[in-house]
Amino acid sequence: MTAQPRLVGFACRWCSYAGADLAGTSRLEYPASVHLIRVPCSGRVDPAFVIRAFQRGADGVLVAGCHPGDCHYASGNLFARRRFALVKRFLEYLGLEPERFRLEWISAAEGRRFAEVIREMTADLERLGPNRKLREDP
Amino acid sequence: MRLLPSERLAEFRECLAAGGRLYGPVEVDGIVRFEELGGRLPAIEPGNPANSLKSFLHPQTEVVFDFEGGYTDVALRVPGPPAAQAIFGVRPCDAVALERVSRVLLAEPFADESYRQRREMTAILTVACREAGPHCFCRSVGVSPADGRGSDVVLYPADDHYLLEAVTARGLSVLLSAGALLDPAGDEAARAACQSTPVPPVRGLEREDLPARLEAAPYHPHWEELARRCLGCGACTFLCPTCYCFAMFDTVRGTRGRRSRGWDSCQFKDYAMMAGGHDPLPTRASRIRRRFLHKLSRFPAVQGESACVGCGRCAAACPVGLHLAGVLSELEEVLR
């Protein structure tokens, strides 16, 4: 595959999005494959968003939020943890490769971690090649 | 009339497949449906496949056009003309249903162009019935197990051969193209046998005064009774070979998009919703009544024949047993 994979990331505005900012201001290198969407909380991410991203051409989807215990709204990420534990397994059950969906905890101080997750996921997606499953224009 | 020995059925299929895409009833995952035949022979069992013939002429979803552009210049891309196709192993009731749908969709001056093109590119090869299926009641609505209306070719099955009759010019050319496989027909016993296939009648349906009696009782409490049982799904309408309602919808992706049309069901809430919030079919009872009156009274009033062909799909599919045959025998009792 020559083109870069398309990775859609939903990042909580309190931790993970700030972590991404830190990666930028720290001039850390990570692939430009990720299209980051800022959300108020990982608990705000409806599994429908994930499905919609895959339908419209994402090769992988990342949901990133505050570490458990650090949620700005106390428990949003704990609901998200349960929800996406099920969603991840269900997507695999439908036949999607496990590497295509990840839930990660990335704090505002973890710019390095953010860059690392994006690098890892991009490498995984490059290895898998473009996603054709669930896509509306395969 | 020509004769096709049963052992040449596969060759006959190959001959049909040479003329375009070929569909027929096949069993997959425990359900018999019309699908692309490929190397399979049509599964000719009593009764009908789960989906109806309309799937191939009036598809569940079809593209009207794709569009792309900005505010002032929009480029449209209209799909090319449909490819030639043949459906092999249709039951007579399904073909008759197509003829009924055509009366509506091909009526001038508003003939449905997409349907017309598909109809012209489709050959219907019907296999007449030697045995009624579990839900069949065609004879109660004036359709015969050997009906040729709507078909291009009718195959009458006998023990070791099929008797073939071309009903239309298209059918004749199909038979000509398969000429090498066909023998001259000796006798026509197979057709006579299908013409006399017994089909259990449905109480109430054969009555001439039924439409008038239904129309006379628009607020009969039995409609409410049916509404309690009905779940309001669209299974009956989507499987019905004579239901042709559709809705248009757009899918927009940035500056690109697609206009499609797809099946709609009169059993869905908001089916008749109009601008201003007016809804002539606001209740489930009104929607059920509409369905039955349309099939048995209003369509016949305009077209001269029933919009039910007795295929039995609604009876097989309805999760709560609320189907035409059942409801009619109930109404026969309560309207007495």
Place this chain on the structure above:
Amino acid sequence: MTDHQAALRDIAAKLLGGGQVATFIGFRAGLDPSRPVPHFVRDASGAGALVINPFCGAGLARHVLEALEDGPVGILVRGCDGLGLERLIADGRVTRERLHLVAVACRGAVDPARARAILGRIPERAEVDAQSVALIAGEERRSVPRDSCLLGRCLSCVDPSPRLADTWLGEPLPSGQRDFEAVTRMERQPAEARYAFWSRQFQRCIRCYACRNVCPACSCRSCSLDDPELQERATGLADQFGFHFTRAYHVAGRCVACGECQRACPMKVPLSLLNEKFLKDIRDLFGVADPHRPSATEPLACYRPDDLESCRGEAR
């Protein structure tokens, strides 16, 4: 089960006659003896139409929603109906006090289509026990294995008796535990085989919404699946995957495993196999022993601080 018919009619007549309920929901004979239909009795004199036999296959729980608009409801309840009603009560759609539950233990309902195929004609009666099913028509009586002719939803049932009851017909039967064997088999398939399997199933879907409309957990007044912004009306494969994902996910944690969706599906899409995947994972990940039985807390509406970090890092 059939032995309870007289008692059922009697109870229904008393409830309706005494004004305790405005509607009694049960079954009455359909077009043929193997296809009884849900029935709504409105006055005591109509109770004689009620039937109860192993052909009563439809779930009844969902029907209380509309019947309750006319007043309190009496209803015949098997294990599956009971769980469905528990769901509606837990969801705040129905109040327990407005229901009178006439409970009966059920050993499974006969699929009329399969029974007819076995017998070659319409069965008139059936007897179901723990080992086999007897199909009876005229002088003929054929004993066949349960899995040859019961509804799919009954073969995996572990709740023959309802947990809620006001009046019992006979004795309850013990409940069991779901084993999710079919889900485990599916999980063991390679990803490509799973994707091919579900593609084939979803392509058949005609989007009639019977699965949603029959579901006791799908009682929302407005549904995201009706919203063209949230669910495309088109029926391409991606749309079908989206539809089935959404339907299954929206009942995840609330599905009572009654299997009505699969019974209602005219295209035989194995919807239970989707619902059960969520149930199995809820059991395994969150330690909910019987996730299909409604409880005070829904598994997706709560959390534990020490929930396992099941997604994290797993991709690597």
